[in-house]
Amino acid sequence: MSQDWKRAIEAQREEKSQYFGEHPHSPIPPAERESFDGLSYYAIDADYRFEVPLDRYDDPEPVIVGTSTDGEQTYYRWGEFTVTIDGADVAIQAYKADPDDDRLWVPFRDETNGDETYGAGRYIDLETDHHRTTDGEWVLDFDEAYNPTCAYSDQYECPLPPTENWLDVPIEAGERAYEPDSGRPF
Numbered sequence: 001m002s003q004d005w006k007r008a009i010e011a012q013r014e015e016k017s018q019y020f021g022e023h024p025h026s027p028i029p030p031a032e033r034e035s036f037d038g039l040s041y042y043a044i045d046a047d048y049r050f051e052v053p054l055d056r057y058d059d060p061e062p063v064i065v066g067t068s069t070d071g072e073q074t075y076y077r078w079g080e081f082t083v084t085i086d087g088a089d090v091a092i093q094a095y096k097a098d099p100d101d102d103r104l105w106v107p108f109r110d111e112t113n114g115d116e117t118y119g120a121g122r123y124i125d126l127e128t129d130h131h132r133t134t135d136g137e138w139v140l141d142f143d144e145a146y147n148p149t150c151a152y153s154d155q156y157e158c159p160l161p162p163t164e165n166w167l168d169v170p171i172e173a174g175e176r177a178y179e180p181d182s183g184r185p186f
Contacts, residue, residue: 109167
């Protein structure tokens with residue numbers, strides 16, 4: 001198996017850390033940027049990378065999703081992935097903000113949240129042109145899991161993973177909790 005996907009994730013992580021540390025639109029508060037030395041990640045692990053079909057729903061239903069600021073946003077439950085993690089079959093829902101969008105949003109919480117990872121959950125974005133195989137399956141790679149912007153500053157409003165995507169397994173892949181701890185409740 002080619003290791004190109006690993007190199008792509010490493011490059012994406014480096015680029016994101018540089019952006020967060022230097023760009024004026026970084027979600028890292030300006031007072032923290034001077035001491036910012038990069039984001040923390042789990043080691044890239046092929047055991048968290050899956051090529052799986054999406055069990056797409058015939059009639060996607062709207063779902064009201066709570067946010068980090070006690071607001072609400074509407075998404076469409078688009079389909080379900082089923083993967084095996086540490087011997088357990090895990091079902092995880094994929095959503096769309098707009099039915100005409102090509103991007104799938106996969107928010108989740110797992111057994112690492114609040115300890116090793118951001119307490120409110122993490123996200124994976126799947127884009128048709130980057131995450132589809134030639135035979136139509138999706139590449140669901142938890143190494144690409146990232147924290148929402150509200151993990152860095154409470155000035156952002158972030159949708160929270162619906163309870164149906166609260167997984168009963170640890171996902172030791174992707175982005176870890178941001179330090180320093182700012183005292184935010186998540």
